[in-house]
Amino acid sequence: MWSKNKTRPSPAERAHIQRVKCVACVTCDRMGCDAHEIVQGLWWLSIAVCRTCHEGPQGIHGDQTMLRLAFKATGLRGEVLALNETLRRVAAREDA
Numbered sequence: 001m002w003s004k005n006k007t008r009p010s011p012a013e014r015a016h017i018q019r020v021k022c023v024a025c026v027t028c029d030r031m032g033c034d035a036h037e038i039v040q041g042l043w044w045l046s047i048a049v050c051r052t053c054h055e056g057p058q059g060i061h062g063d064q065t066m067l068r069l070a071f072k073a074t075g076l077r078g079e080v081l082a083l084n085e086t087l088r089r090v091a092a093r094e095d096a
Helices: 011-021 051-055 065-071 075-095
Strands: 033-037 046-050
Touching: 011 033, 011 046, 011 075, 033 051, 046 051, 046 075, 065 075
Parallel strands: none
Antiparallel strands: 033 046
16 A cells, blocks of 8 residues: 555655565575665665564564564664665675
């Protein structure tokens, strides 16, 4: 479902989202990721997370157990650490 408050991504943002979705989940290393925005509509701040780690009961929109296990942090700090790892993985993929 699309939020009415969320702006549509620009072509450059769409390309970035696609790159994020092509790396493994930063919390469990599964392929086939969603792009979770730390702040709604700020597409450059997207984290690569699989559907379970994104929307599951222990995911980012749940109790954040997966973030806590992967990064020893939850909330904004956990998401920033996950963003850093996402960007590292995107850059490594582009360098390969």
